[in-house]
Amino acid sequence: MASVPRYWRNIPSYYRLVGSKCRGCGRTWFPPRRCCPICYSRDLELIELPTEGVLEEFTIIRTPPSGFDYYTPYVVGIVKLRDGTRVLTQVVDCDVTELKPGTEVVATFRRVREDGDFGIVMYALKFRPKR
Amino acid sequence: MRTRVGVGIHGWGVYIPRYRIKVEEIARIWGYDVNYYVKSLMLKEKAVAGIDEDVATIAVEAAKNALKRASIEGSKVGAVYVGTESKPYAVKPTATIVAEAIGATPHVLAADIEFACKAGTEAFQICTGLVASGMVEYALAIGADTAQANPGDHLEFSAASGGAAYVLGPDDSRAVASIEGSVSYVTDTPDFWRRELSPYPKHAEAFTGDPAYFRHVVNAARELMSQLGLRASDFNYVVFHQPNGAFPLRAAAMLGIPKEKVLPGLLAPEIGNTYAASSLLGLAAVLDVAKPGERILVVSYGSGAGSDAISLIVKDGIEERKNLAPTVRDYVNDKTYIDYGLYARFRRIIRYVR
Numbered sequence: 001m002a003s004v005p006r007y008w009r010n011i012p013s014y015y016r017l018v019g020s021k022c023r024g025c026g027r028t029w030f031p032p033r034r035c036c037p038i039c040y041s042r043d044l045e046l047i048e049l050p051t052e053g054v055l056e057e058f059t060i061i062r063t064p065p066s067g068f069d070y071y072t073p074y075v076v077g078i079v080k081l082r083d084g085t086r087v088l089t090q091v092v093d094c095d096v097t098e099l100k101p102g103t104e105v106v107a108t109f110r111r112v113r114e115d116g117d118f119g120i121v122m123y124a125l126k127f128r129p130k131r
Numbered sequence: 132m133r134t135r136v137g138v139g140i141h142g143w144g145v146y147i148p149r150y151r152i153k154v155e156e157i158a159r160i161w162g163y164d165v166n167y168y169v170k171s172l173m174l175k176e177k178a179v180a181g182i183d184e185d186v187a188t189i190a191v192e193a194a195k196n197a198l199k200r201a202s203i204e205g206s207k208v209g210a211v212y213v214g215t216e217s218k219p220y221a222v223k224p225t226a227t228i229v230a231e232a233i234g235a236t237p238h239v240l241a242a243d244i245e246f247a248c249k250a251g252t253e254a255f256q257i258c259t260g261l262v263a264s265g266m267v268e269y270a271l272a273i274g275a276d277t278a279q280a281n282p283g284d285h286l287e288f289s290a291a292s293g294g295a296a297y298v299l300g301p302d303d304s305r306a307v308a309s310i311e312g313s314v315s316y317v318t319d320t321p322d323f324w325r326r327e328l329s330p331y332p333k334h335a336e337a338f339t340g341d342p343a344y345f346r347h348v349v350n351a352a353r354e355l356m357s358q359l360g361l362r363a364s365d366f367n368y369v370v371f372h373q374p375n376g377a378f379p380l381r382a383a384a385m386l387g388i389p390k391e392k393v394l395p396g397l398l399a400p401e402i403g404n405t406y407a408a409s410s411l412l413g414l415a416a417v418l419d420v421a422k423p424g425e426r427i428l429v430v431s432y433g434s435g436a437g438s439d440a441i442s443l444i445v446k447d448g449i450e451e452r453k454n455l456a457p458t459v460r461d462y463v464n465d466k467t468y469i470d471y472g473l474y475a476r477f478r479r480i481i482r483y484v485r
């Protein structure tokens with residue numbers, strides 16, 4: 001069962017890539033954090049992160065958790081955004097066997113998961129190769 | 132219908148999924164004669180939504196492109212209307228998902244509009260009225276569909292996926308096209324329908340042509356020209372709803388419009404019938420190439436049935452906006468072919484069982 005409250009709480013991050021920026025050291029984080037793990041400041045602000053970046057590393061998921069069955073095989077990777085923030089995300093609209101690290105990617109709004117035939121449909125930004 | 136104060140298009144944006152299936156492939160599976168679809172209906176291939184795409188995702192991508200061209204923040208949008216007949220939820224507005232994704236929430240009017248393939252221009256007309264009344268400064272009208280068709284039905288050759296979005300606002304110096312006027316032509320004509328809980332629509336075969344599409348489209352266009360004191364020759368481009376490639380050209384012939392004025396906005400041969408997005412995608416393809424001073428006629432058609440006819444005049448400043456987002460051509464050309472097996476999986480005609 002998917003958690004509706006947890007999805008709902010995270011909508012700004014899922015839909016608009018809202019992360020946090022530390023006012024102490026200037027680093028940015030995704031998903032947003034309440035406390036900076038580098039300078040321990042608790043003074044962080046929410047900001048919308050850039051929606052373009054470069055794929056650094058990735059793996060191909062062929063045996064998915066429930067709710068992701070339709071989408072296999074799919075790519076989960078780390079994208080380094082224009083401002084340096086690293087985002088764990090899916091990469092779509094590509095041939096998974098030909099994808100390479102270093103590919104320039106751009107965010108795209110997609111369906112991520114559904115809770116069976118009658119439950120909630122969850123959406124989020126994924127990334128796709130830039131063309 | 133004319134507004135007391137001017138309303139204009141500030142930005143247009145589209146999204147077409149990259150997957151295509153050729154009509155030959157569909158004909159191969161069901162044993163139909165492909166020549167009928169290629170020659171008589173002028174269909175080559177159609178756009179298919181990917182496995183993680185639906186009307187909400189298509190609408191969001193189109194809306195973001197429209198906002199880029201309008202060069203305004205999503206928070207400035209006071210109304211979001213999504214015209215569609217294939218919404219992800221039967222109950223829960225797609226427009227709430229779009230409004231949230233573009234940052235227009237919480238002070239925003241939002242609803243899904245249903246009128247078969249006319250739902251997109253219906254949303255466009257509602258937004259025109261809201262802007263003209265001064266209730267909102269900017270309104271977002273979207274037509275998007277991932278059209279359903281019975282496997283093996285004639286509709287399967289054309290039912291396609293795509294979306295188009297328009298940011299409407301005051302007809303000031305930032306607007307790229309003025310809305311000159313519009314009319315609506317609506318009757319109770321049961322040519323195509325889908326009952327509650329039925330996964331696919333039904334249609335009244337031969338009934339869909341003359342009493343349905345042509346009657347509504349041609350009458351709406353004639354009435355608009357009469358109200359605005361215009362002739363067919365006053366329009367540089369004409370866009371009709373596109374159930375296939377042939378119907379729009381026949382409607383044009385009935386109105387004395389040469390096909391050269393229809394072809395720039397005729398997308399059905401390459402992407403199929405995108406339902407509520409169809410005429411609005413055609414308009415976007417025309418705006419991608421139109422020049423200041425040119426006049427455009429758009430006529431939608433929605434089964435059930437009705438047509439909206441809208442006249443637009445392109446304004447100065449459109450050139451600078453064209454490159455702010457991908458064009459219709461960019462999306463049409465970015466394609467990957469799939470076979471019927473993958474198509475059946477993407478459209479969930481076959482189900483995952485484990």
Ligand SMILES: [Zn+2]
Nearest residue numbers: 022025036039
């Ligand atoms: Zn810090």
